[in-house]
Amino acid sequence: MWGARSDVGCVRSHNEDSYLVQSPLFCVCDGMGGHAAGEVASSLAVETIAKTAPNAADPALLAASVEAANAAIIEAAANGLGKSGMGCTATCAYIDGTTIAIAHVGDSRAYLLHEGTLIRVTRDHSYVEELVDAGEITADEARTHPNRSVITRALGSDPAMYADHFQLNIEEGDRLILCSDGLSSMVPDGDIETIAAQSSTAQICTDNLVDAALAAGGGDNVTVVVVDVVDDGRIKTLISKRRRNLIIALVALVAALVLSGIVAAVSITRSVFLGVNSDDTVAIYTGIHADFLGIKLYHIEDTTSVKLSDLPDDTRNRLEEGIPQDSLEDARNTISEYRAQIDAAETEQVLTAETIRKSADANAGETDSSGADSSATGTPTDTTDTTQTTKGGA
Numbered sequence: 001m002w003g004a005r006s007d008v009g010c011v012r013s014h015n016e017d018s019y020l021v022q023s024p025l026f027c028v029c030d031g032m033g034g035h036a037a038g039e040v041a042s043s044l045a046v047e048t049i050a051k052t053a054p055n056a057a058d059p060a061l062l063a064a065s066v067e068a069a070n071a072a073i074i075e076a077a078a079n080g081l082g083k084s085g086m087g088c089t090a091t092c093a094y095i096d097g098t099t100i101a102i103a104h105v106g107d108s109r110a111y112l113l114h115e116g117t118l119i120r121v122t123r124d125h126s127y128v129e130e131l132v133d134a135g136e137i138t139a140d141e142a143r144t145h146p147n148r149s150v151i152t153r154a155l156g157s158d159p160a161m162y163a164d165h166f167q168l169n170i171e172e173g174d175r176l177i178l179c180s181d182g183l184s185s186m187v188p189d190g191d192i193e194t195i196a197a198q199s200s201t202a203q204i205c206t207d208n209l210v211d212a213a214l215a216a217g218g219g220d221n222v223t224v225v226v227v228d229v230v231d232d233g234r235i236k237t238l239i240s241k242r243r244r245n246l247i248i249a250l251v252a253l254v255a256a257l258v259l260s261g262i263v264a265a266v267s268i269t270r271s272v273f274l275g276v277n278s279d280d281t282v283a284i285y286t287g288i289h290a291d292f293l294g295i296k297l298y299h300i301e302d303t304t305s306v307k308l309s310d311l312p313d314d315t316r317n318r319l320e321e322g323i324p325q326d327s328l329e330d331a332r333n334t335i336s337e338y339r340a341q342i343d344a345a346e347t348e349q350v351l352t353a354e355t356i357r358k359s360a361d362a363n364a365g366e367t368d369s370s371g372a373d374s375s376a377t378g379t380p381t382d383t384t385d386t387t388q389t390t391k392g393g394a
Helices: 038-052 059-078 127-133 139-144 189-198 202-215 234-270 313-321 328-393
Strands: 002-007 017-022 025-032 090-096 099-105 109-114 117-120 164-169 175-179 222-228 272-276 281-292 295-307 323-325
Touching: 002 017, 002 202, 017 038, 017 222, 025 038, 025 175, 025 222, 038 059, 038 090, 059 090, 059 099, 059 164, 090 109, 090 175, 109 189, 117 189, 127 139, 175 189, 175 202, 189 202, 202 222, 272 295, 272 313, 272 328, 281 328, 295 328, 313 323, 323 328
Parallel strands: none
Antiparallel strands: 002 222, 017 025, 025 090, 090 099, 099 164, 109 117, 109 175, 175 222, 272 281, 272 323, 281 295
């Protein structure tokens, strides 16, 4: 439901504002450029936006429509329609169920009344807004500042102009307010909130806001469009659809997590590795050589008599970290290879020891034989010498 009204105000001689009510598309444009020019620019803007607007709440496409209006105003001025330098602001909204797209240029504004609280959703492209952002003046001071009419971005002046655009979520019961600065410069945001919260319908709210601006002096043209978000069946359908999609997504996520857990559990239970038992023997384990939250993800499947000390250093180090195996059969085959290596090493040690023993025995035999020969040779010599001595003595 919506209401709209535009008033020349109490000071100006003509109205340069234009507005568009083409549900679900709404727009307010405040013309600039003097008599017979501002109204040309604003009317061209709403006409172009109406023709080029998207069919959905797409903020980028809505901004493109505003930028197309900018090009149309520049072209019209070049062709002699209106005046050179004419321009306007533009604040547009496209409502689709619980989503609203906003495109905005200039110092017209969009407000959203949500649960009784007024939220300003656009930022003025003006000199005083920059002063407010810099902390040099307050928002209330900006409303009466002598340079409040200085606009820093508008349609009709720069071919490269771009529109601010964004998307918001809305709910049933929310109230959207689009207005020219003829309202926001005359009525404080707090008063706009009070009026909007206390007005029963969109049109009553529109009239009350325009009347408040006129009562405050009506120093400019005043244009207000109010849109109430009500339930026409589509909102509940969209909410139900989103809730259903959310439930489906959650179920899919849970299913994916469960499936991942099952896959991980199967992978863990089917994994096999060789490791070290508490008695420093090799053992066959199922699972993975890791802990999760202090819980071991493996257990002993089988023990062996293969001692860690009988294996090479490299194999020991690898067993400490766990040696993955493709299956229990492969693990047992690896154990058999370890035993074969140990047996081969022990056999080699025995053979080496036997070779050393035989070599030692052979060396010992040669030493004994050499000593015996020396003794046999010395005895006759000693006898002869003795005999000769005896004879000589005789």
